[in-house]
């Protein structure tokens with residue numbers, strides 16, 4: 001599976017699942033939004049396995065993204081989850097901070113087994129990661145992944161289209177891999193793993209209440225403690241309690257089918273996917289001061305008038321149709337358009353590079 005296929009599915013409700021394997025990580029990137037350390041928490045392996053085992057051929061996400069922390073600290077679990085997911089027809093992608101590449105030696109066998117069990121592998125690379133693991137070592141490891149037959153990509157972050165680091169690293173990847181390895185580039189805010197899967201670094205302004213869909217509400221995220229949240233925004237994923245309209249369950253109690261049904265049927269989530277939090281709030285609670293994209297969304301929990309309005313307009317076949325129409329429009333626009341809206345516009349075309357040599 002190539003990166004472009006994965007990103008193309010990003011606006012499709014319940015087409016994907018972000019699964020946090022651990023909050024642990026041996027690296028110490030200065031920008032780490034998950035505050036990962038080797039003392040971080042993680043969900044018991046059997047709970048994660050049970051949840052993925054609840055996927056069925058008739059009801060499964062099309063892709064599951066294994067993330068962290070550093071998911072390759074649990075290589076046996078990662079390989080096992082990929083195998084379970086495949087039995088239901090779900091493909092697996094794995095994102096790593098590349099700790100195992102340090103020093104440029106061979107990839108440890110257990111880690112390579114986890115990578116080759118997956119359908120896609122992504123390496124994080126930015127100025128902070130490069131202080132932890134040398135670029136040349138990351139390139140060497142990605143080369144070994146490609147040689148093993150697993151499609152790979154890079155997830156890059158920088159401070160914007162004029163960031164000289166970003167220009168340099170993008171040019172280096174294109175040169176090193178002859179334009180056969182795609183890149184997902186996010187602007188500005190150093191963001192966490194889950195958000196970097198999505199190109200979700202750039203948040204629209206909520207002032208003015210314009211209707212701007214939030215496709216991040218399309219894929220549930222399993223947090224490090226097994227809580228299932230409706231989106232991948234790190235502050236929302238970390239919030240306890242999770243605002244009720246953004247909580248989908250817990251892997252200890254719920255199966256995939258339940259989580260999927262809650263995501264698809266929730267009137268608030270439907271309308272967040274269609275018009276976003278700013279429009280929802282402006283429409284049902286006019287005069288509410290703007291306070292940022294995701295903060296506005298989380299605050300909906302304390303605005304009964306917004307919840308009631310969403311329940312009125314987002315429930316039933318009309319809400320379902322609105323959700324479907326919004327998904328179809330975003331699907332038709334394609335993965336590069338998605339990254340132009342939610343990631344680095346200047347580098348959006350790089351998301352569709354493939355091993356076959358398609359060029360932006």
Ligand code: SF4
Pocket residue numbers: 025026027028029031032033034035036068069070096097098124193
């Ligand atoms: S940013 Fe990623 S690789 Fe770096 S410390 Fe955090 S989880 Fe680890």
Ligand code: SF4
Pocket residue numbers: 214216217230231232233236272277293294295297298
């Ligand atoms: S707007 Fe809401 S649903 Fe969308 S990413 Fe932010 S918190 Fe999540």
